[in-house]
Amino acid sequence: MNPSQRLLKAAMTVLGLCLVAYILAPPLYWHITEGVAAVRRDSFSCPPCLCDCSSYPLLSIPEEGRQK
Numbered sequence: 001m002n003p004s005q006r007l008l009k010a011a012m013t014v015l016g017l018c019l020v021a022y023i024l025a026p027p028l029y030w031h032i033t034e035g036v037a038a039v040r041r042d043s044f045s046c047p048p049c050l051c052d053c054s055s056y057p058l059l060s061i062p063e064e065g066r067q068k
Helices: 003-043 063-067
Strands: none
Touching: none
16 A cells, blocks of 8 residues: 555544534533433422413413513
8 A cells, every 4th residue: 555545544543533523512512411410400490380381372462562
């Protein structure tokens, strides 16, 4: 294998690794950050919200919007 073929093979290997990292890095990053956030939430959890959202209508128009 001559030097130019080795250089081409090395360049293609680096290009392939960069492409794989470009595709896999964002999902792995978000997966890891969500896992860290879940651990933080467990250690510093706040009490659940006490809201009876079922008593509110699905779509409501504010009073100011009805008057105009």
